[in-house]
Amino acid sequence: MAPRDPEAVEVRIKIGGPAGFGIKAAGQTLARLFTRAGYETFDLTEYPSLIKGGHNNYHLRISSEEIFSHVEPVDILVALDRDTVALHLDELTEGAAIIYDPNDFDIGEVAGVPDTACAVPAPLKEIVYEAGGIPIMRNVAALGAVLGHIGFPLDYLTRSIEQQFAHKAPEIAEQNVACASAGYEHARDHECAFPYDMQARDRDGERVLVDGNESAGLAALAAGVGLYCAYPMTPASSLLHFFAKHAEKHDIVVKHTEDEIAAMNMVVGGAFGGTRSMCATSGGGFSLMVEAFGLAGVSESAVVVGLFTRPGPATGMPTWTEQSDLRFAIHASQGEFPRVVLAPGDREDAFHLTWQAFNLADVLQTPVIILGDTYLSDNRQSVPPFDTSRVEIDRGEIITEGEVEEYARYRVTDSGVSPRAIPGLKGAEQVVNSYEHDEHGYGAQGEDTGVRIAQNEKRMRKMELARTLVPPPAYYGPDDADLSVLLFGSTKMPVREAAKWLEREGISINIMQVVTVWPFPAVEVSEFLGRARRTAIIEGNFTGQLQSLVREHCLTDVDHTLHRHDGRPFSPEQVRGFIKEVLG
Amino acid sequence: MPEVKEYTTPHKPTWCPGCGNFGMWEALKRALSQLDLDFNEYSMVWGIGCHGNGADFLKTQGFHALHGRALPVASALSLTRPDLKVIVEMGDGDGYGLGMGHFIHSVRRNIDMTCIAHNNQIYGLTTGQASPTTEHLMRTVSTPGGVLEEPVNPLGLALAQGATFVARGFAGDIPHLTELYKQAIGHEGFALVDVFQPCVTWNKLNTFSWFRERVYNLEDEGHDPSDRRAAFELSLTTFHEMTCTPDECRVPIGVFYREDEVPTYNEDATGAGDPGYHKATKPRDISGLIASFG
Ligand SMILES: Cc1ncc(C[n+]2csc(CCOP(=O)(O)OP(=O)(O)O)c2C)c(N)n1
Ligand code: SF4
Numbered sequence: 083m084a085p086r087d088p089e090a091v092e093v094r095i096k097i098g099g100p101a102g103f104g105i106k107a108a109g110q111t112l113a114r115l116f117t118r119a120g121y122e123t124f125d126l127t128e129y130p131s132l133i134k135g136g137h138n139n140y141h142l143r144i145s146s147e148e149i150f151s152h153v154e155p156v157d158i159l160v161a162l163d164r165d166t167v168a169l170h171l172d173e174l175t176e177g178a179a180i181i182y183d184p185n186d187f188d189i190g191e192v193a194g195v196p197d198t199a200c201a202v203p204a205p206l207k208e209i210v211y212e213a214g215g216i217p218i219m220r221n222v223a224a225l226g227a228v229l230g231h232i233g234f235p236l237d238y239l240t241r242s243i244e245q246q247f248a249h250k251a252p253e254i255a256e257q258n259v260a261c262a263s264a265g266y267e268h269a270r271d272h273e274c275a276f277p278y279d280m281q282a283r284d285r286d287g288e289r290v291l292v293d294g295n296e297s298a299g300l301a302a303l304a305a306g307v308g309l310y311c312a313y314p315m316t317p318a319s320s321l322l323h324f325f326a327k328h329a330e331k332h333d334i335v336v337k338h339t340e341d342e343i344a345a346m347n348m349v350v351g352g353a354f355g356g357t358r359s360m361c362a363t364s365g366g367g368f369s370l371m372v373e374a375f376g377l378a379g380v381s382e383s384a385v386v387v388g389l390f391t392r393p394g395p396a397t398g399m400p401t402w403t404e405q406s407d408l409r410f411a412i413h414a415s416q417g418e419f420p421r422v423v424l425a426p427g428d429r430e431d432a433f434h435l436t437w438q439a440f441n442l443a444d445v446l447q448t449p450v451i452i453l454g455d456t457y458l459s460d461n462r463q464s465v466p467p468f469d470t471s472r473v474e475i476d477r478g479e480i481i482t483e484g485e486v487e488e489y490a491r492y493r494v495t496d497s498g499v500s501p502r503a504i505p506g507l508k509g510a511e512q513v514v515n516s517y518e519h520d521e522h523g524y525g526a527q528g529e530d531t532g533v534r535i536a537q538n539e540k541r542m543r544k545m546e547l548a549r550t551l552v553p554p555p556a557y558y559g560p561d562d563a564d565l566s567v568l569l570f571g572s573t574k575m576p577v578r579e580a581a582k583w584l585e586r587e588g589i590s591i592n593i594m595q596v597v598t599v600w601p602f603p604a605v606e607v608s609e610f611l612g613r614a615r616r617t618a619i620i621e622g623n624f625t626g627q628l629q630s631l632v633r634e635h636c637l638t639d640v641d642h643t644l645h646r647h648d649g650r651p652f653s654p655e656q657v658r659g660f661i662k663e664v665l666g
Numbered sequence: 667m668p669e670v671k672e673y674t675t676p677h678k679p680t681w682c683p684g685c686g687n688f689g690m691w692e693a694l695k696r697a698l699s700q701l702d703l704d705f706n707e708y709s710m711v712w713g714i715g716c717h718g719n720g721a722d723f724l725k726t727q728g729f730h731a732l733h734g735r736a737l738p739v740a741s742a743l744s745l746t747r748p749d750l751k752v753i754v755e756m757g758d759g760d761g762y763g764l765g766m767g768h769f770i771h772s773v774r775r776n777i778d779m780t781c782i783a784h785n786n787q788i789y790g791l792t793t794g795q796a797s798p799t800t801e802h803l804m805r806t807v808s809t810p811g812g813v814l815e816e817p818v819n820p821l822g823l824a825l826a827q828g829a830t831f832v833a834r835g836f837a838g839d840i841p842h843l844t845e846l847y848k849q850a851i852g853h854e855g856f857a858l859v860d861v862f863q864p865c866v867t868w869n870k871l872n873t874f875s876w877f878r879e880r881v882y883n884l885e886d887e888g889h890d891p892s893d894r895r896a897a898f899e900l901s902l903t904t905f906h907e908m909t910c911t912p913d914e915c916r917v918p919i920g921v922f923y924r925e926d927e928v929p930t931y932n933e934d935a936t937g938a939g940d941p942g943y944h945k946a947t948k949p950r951d952i953s954g955l956i957a958s959f960g
């Protein structure tokens with residue numbers, strides 16, 4: 083297990099139980115509470131694609147110091163059923179507490195519970211019964227027990243309960259507070275040792291608690307999105323819910339369409355009208371969108387597409403994570419046209435790359451993909467509030483007012499970008515076309531070889547322009563390091579965490595995050611690998627898709643690779659183990 | 667008011683001589699002219715097929731979409747550009763085959779647009795395969811033993827889905843079709859005009875003369891277009907024997923059903939009251955929203 087940061091106060095709590103019992107919501111209450119109390123938090127929810135039954139768990143990492151990812155260990159396990167204990171025994175740290183309801187099961191009968199673990203029985207259901215509450219309130223009693231065990235002031239919980247139920251019936255708030263207090267007292271009584279005196283702390287600056295989808299959604303709002311279309315598909319669905327919730331206040335058209343084909347065609351139609359338009363889905367939905375994605379390319383439509391990967395192919399593993407759609411994002415569609423693919427590695431990236439995606443789409447008049455995954459989409463971290471003063475709107479060569487003369491929608495230009503007069507302007511006659519077309523957009527002429535070559539070359543010139551505009555790679559760690567790691571997307575988080583640990587052990591690593599995965603930054607990657615002592619790629623797929631891009635575009639390879647394709651994100655423990663192993 | 671001939675582009679139609687698309691093109695130009703719509707006031711969206719080639723021949727600020735996908739493109743345009751009249755031209759293969767899902771959902775949403783179907787009961791552009799509206803047992807290159815399915819009943823489907831304007835036209839009666847188009851474009855909500863458009867090259871059954879012998883005008887026979895049940899009954903004339911004689915299978919044209927003042931999707935949807943591009947002139951202030959995540 084990972085070494086603890088000697089300077090930090092760090093606690094890892096896991097709540098597990100059957101699906102459908104509000105485990106994630108309960109966990110998020112804890113995350114909010116500790117974030118407000120001055121700690122950094124990072125959560126990880128694991129759940130099968132079921133509404134009831136099956137095992138769900140929520141892991142929360144709380145630290146007094148900056149953290150980059152989740153971790154594996156558990157210091158406090160809240161077991162809402164017997165399976166939870168059995169399933170997570172391996173994760174328990176020395177002296178870990180197990181909070182459970184003795185009426186659910188007898189912990190003495192669960193095989194393999196380490197001697198060092200400390201059982202904290204709390205009669206959760208009885209507590210709820212005595213408070214006159216409803217069954218779901220046992221989560222609140224359990225949260226009370228967690229705080230009791232830690233010895234953390236209960237009023238952080240009671241205040242958040244009161245806030246949450248302020249607009250509902252006061253007796254519900256009272257019942258919840260009663261459950262929380264009783265849970266707290268039970269855990270105090272038991273006095274399993276807890277290594278820290280944990281109190282609210284002062285911290286520099288504010289924090290917000292967001293997941294990747296919320297971060298992207300906030301950025302799209304800031305960027306002036308006017309149309310969002312989607313068909314629900316995990317892990318993108320919460321972004322649809324986000325926009326639907328804020329549609330009225332922010333005056334956006336939000337459509338849950340009949341399928342993903344409609345969603346993608348609609349955003350192309352929205353873009354045609356001059357509206358900033360976005361859709362998002364996972365691999366299966368994107369498969370349905372592909373033809374219209376190509377339409378966006380040939381018609382030169384400014385659209386932003388979220389592609390949030392879960393393990394595929396087909397229905398795959400709906401609620402789990404993977405990084406196996408990199409090649410798919412880069413190649414999707416028949417034919418050739420320019421596109422940009424951005425891969426956020428954390429919430430900050432998700433915010434800043436999303437508003438930039440709208441600018442790139444507008445300036446280049448071509449589709450831009452935001453390539454994420456479940457690990458980033460679903461899980462919340464405490465981060466400084468996003469710096470909205472950085473948000474700029476650059477709509478490129480768009481004409482929305484006045485009249486145009488001798489207008490040609492697809493005028494051949496040096497940059498490849500043709501001024502775009504939106505429909506509704508006098509003189510803006512045009513056909514925005516799925517067929518190859520001439521400068522005015524007429525299709526019949528598109529089959530002339532000269533016209534085809536001129537238009538195809540015009541479009542492809544935008545790829546050269548894109549290279550000068552896209553966000554550059556990000557680098558972390560010292561210039562000279564024992565190992566240089568190349569990665570993309572959410573793998574950034576556990577690798578940065580592992581790098582911090584390794585540094586304490588005297589091992590230095592540096593990281594290059596390929597932020598814009600297309601156009602591929604071959605020059606920068608070659609430089610990074612070229613000056614490295616030893617190199618590795620860490621990516622969450624089977625075939626090594628990033629590695630194959632390096633081979634193809636840089637004509638080189640790396641010394642070591644680490645892959646994962648079991649639906650789980652890399653953990654920093656795994657990354658640390660790999661790095662120590664390859665460095666011998 | 668632009669004159670009828672001004673609604674053309676420099677490109678001459680490439681349709682087969684005698685094709686029903688000519689009559690539909692002419693009727694639409696007349697309707698646009700009579701409605702006094704300038705070129706920046708309406709936006710056409712086409713699917714892919716012979717009908718879609720019209721994108722090169724009709725002057726507009728429009729979009730030539732994918733096969734089967736004109737309706738979603740047009741829906742978004744309608745919802746984000748309340749200042750434009752949106753008109754779709756789709757094929758029977760295009761709109762009732764690949765695009766059937768979009769068709770049904772556009773109808774039930776009552777999105778504000780006009781949807782003109784070039785129903786030639788065949789795949790024209792891809793050389794004569796059976797379409798969803800090809801008659802039962804008709805032989806085509808893809809169904810040498812005859813089509814085994816019953817044809818799609820687009821008007822019946824639309825009526826069953828609560829359509830607020832359902833009409834049928836005939837490419838061989840341009841003045842009548844012009845009137846239908848004008849009514850449809852004037853209608854607030856989803857207006858379907860399914861038009862029998864003889865394909866002189868591939869459909870040797872449903873020819874101009876076949877229709878001329880059979881069509882009759884609903885108005886002349888006192889049909890009440892506010893009676894949805896009667897309209898539905900009429901829509902069943904889609905199904906008839908291929909060999910039926912003119913008096914056995916009469917084909918009604920005109921407005922089957924019309925209901926005004928039904929709220930459109932556009933009226934009730936958030937964000938649809940104002941052109942979408944107005945929303946991206948400067949960054950939205952989301953500081954309050956971000957703070958709510960604290
Ligand atoms: C996804 C896709 N599949 C197939 C085609 C080939 N295709 C083009 S037009 C057409 C059928 C045309 O029939 P219809 O929609 O009735 O139009 P018409 O030519 O009769 O006007 C087909 C199958 C295509 N363009 N796109
Ligand atoms: S193939 Fe048929 S529908 Fe197409 S242009 Fe010729 S006659 Fe018209």
Ligand SMILES: [Mg+2]
Pocket residue numbers: 715757758759784785786787788789790797
């Ligand atoms: Mg057809």
